[in-house]
Structures are given as C-alpha cells and as structure tokens.
Amino acid sequence: MAAGGSDQVAPSMHQPLEQFVLLAKSAKGAAVVALITQALEAPGVYVFGELLDMPNVQELAGTEFAHHLDLLRVFSYGTISDYKAHQPKLPAVTPLQLVKLRHLTIVSLAAKSKVIPYETLLRELAIDSLRELEDLIIEATYADIISGKLDQKNHRLEVEYAIGRDVRPEEIGGLIEVLRSWCDGCETVLGSIDQQIGRANQLKKDSLKSKQKVGTEVENLKKTLAASADFVDSHLVTQQFQKPSGPAKKAARGSGKLFSGGKKSN
Numbered sequence: 244m245a246a247g248g249s250d251q252v253a254p255s256m257h258q259p260l261e262q263f264v265l266l267a268k269s270a271k272g273a274a275v276v277a278l279i280t281q282a283l284e285a286p287g288v289y290v291f292g293e294l295l296d297m298p299n300v301q302e303l304a305g306t307e308f309a310h311h312l313d314l315l316r317v318f319s320y321g322t323i324s325d326y327k328a329h330q331p332k333l334p335a336v337t338p339l340q341l342v343k344l345r346h347l348t349i350v351s352l353a354a355k356s357k358v359i360p361y362e363t364l365l366r367e368l369a370i371d372s373l374r375e376l377e378d379l380i381i382e383a384t385y386a387d388i389i390s391g392k393l394d395q396k397n398h399r400l401e402v403e404y405a406i407g408r409d410v411r412p413e414e415i416g417g418l419i420e421v422l423r424s425w426c427d428g429c430e431t432v433l434g435s436i437d438q439q440i441g442r443a444n445q446l447k448k449d450s451l452k453s454k455q456k457v458g459t460e461v462e463n464l465k466k467t468l469a470a471s472a473d474f475v476d477s478h479l480v481t482q483q484f485q486k487p488s489g490p491a492k493k494a495a496r497g498s499g500k501l502f503s504g505g506k507k508s509n
Contacts, residue, residue, distance in 0.1 A: 259287040260294060267297040275299055276311045283318055284339040289347060289388055291319040292409040310334055319409040322348040323369050345370075346383045353389055353405035361398040 263282045270278055279300070282288055294300060295315055303312040314333050317326050323344055326333065336344065345368045352359050352367060361376060370376050380400060383389050391402040410418055 259285060260290065263288070264293050264297060267294060267299050270299055271302075272306070272308065275303060276308050279311050279315050280337075283315070283343065284337060287386070289343070289350070289406060290409050291315055295319050295409070318344060318347065320411050322351050322367065324348075324367060327369065342379070342382070345379055346386065346388055347408065349380065349383055349400075350388055350405045350408055353391075353402040354408070357391075357402045359400045359402065361400070364400060 260282065263278050263285070267275060267278055279294070282291065282294055300312065300315070303309055310333055313329070314326075314336075317329070317333065318340075326336070326344060348368055349359075349364070352363065361373065364376055364380075365371070365373070368376065368379065370379070377393060377395075380389075380391075380393060384391070387406075389402060389405045391400055391404075394401055
C-alpha cells in the first residue's frame, strides 16, 4: 500500500512493478533474489509493497537470502539513514540502487515538509557536494517522483507534490484514522454547503415574492391613479358644458325695470 505526502497526486508507480510480481509467483530462492535486485534497479519502480507481500519473497526470511528481504523492506519503507544504520547486515547496494534510495529519501522528507533546507537534504542523503545534491533533485523531478522548485538563493527545495510510498503494516491503522477524520471533515463541509444553498434558495424565493408583491402594488397604484385621472377629466368636462343660471335672471330683471320706466314717462 502506498501513501502520498502532498496535496497533488503523482502518476501511479505500480504498473512497472507488475512484471516482477508475476515472475515472483514461480521463482524460488536465488531466482527471487535476482528479481529483487532487478526491481531495485529498474527505472520507474519506486513502490515495492506488492512484491514484498508475495509468498515466495516472504519465504526468504530465515534463509541465507534473508538479508535481501531486509534490503527490499528498506527500499519499501526506509531511507538512506535506515540503510546506513543496518548496513553491516544488508547487501551492498549498486550505484543505481543508491540513487533510487536517495530519491525515495527525498520523497519521505517531502511527506513531512514541503520546504526542505539544503542542509537537511545533504545530511539525510549523505552527500557532501551541493552540485551533486541539485543534480539528484533534478533527476528525481525528471523521473516524476517529485515536482518542485530549487530555491538556490535561500538554499532550499520547495516541493509541490511527491509520489506515495509503501506503508508499513503497523501504520495502516493510523492512516485509516487520518482518512476517517478527513472524511468526517468533508461531511461537515458538505453539510455546511447544503445549509448555505438552502438559505440562498430561500432568499431567492423571498426576493421573488417581494418582487411580485411590489409589482402588484405598483399595478394597483397605476389603476388607482388612472381611475382618479378619468374622474377628474370627467368632472372638468361636465363643468365646462353646464349652462350658467344666475346671470340670466339678473338680466331679465333689469329688462323689466327698463320697460316699466318707459311706460310711466308716457
């Protein structure tokens, strides 16, 4: 089982190992040792859990080839420091195997921190030359097991992603707990998002109802204003065409007086 140490996911490294796993089904003893040696040198093979779990590989334990099984475990889970700590009991590594183990050591360091000082890298990789260190990092980048940037000004490696490494059996329980906690966190976030969506939908409904209410009130107001305008226009027209009565009566009274006066003078 492999586990990653960064946010992004690198391409799978299991497929190149498949040919060695298939061959290990029928290999025994020295033939298994030869397969292990080839796998540890093979380009593109950086996880070894499936090969390590093969029954014919596990059968090396307690035999004259047991130290090759131990070396496979170092490449599966360990680093340069682990190899040096048990070097007297392990087979000597070839130059290709040493480079690969250093690459895997960088991956393990990247799982702990995305910013790794050159000082740490030089110590953990057992390298004295800064130029050799940078060349090794560039090789690891081209091998697509890490991606990052060399900050030569501040003497550090900034990691963007790294491949996952095999997980020790005793660490699987802790890994499951981490994943369970991550899933619980995702559920909490999803629940919060659902609540926000519900509130947003309710606000949208309330806004539509309010808009419709305002629209209805505006239409009613328009109708009221239109009715009032019609009433005013009608009243004005009525007053305009109505005949006046008061002035006519006064004129009639005046005419009578004039007629009567003229009659008396005769």
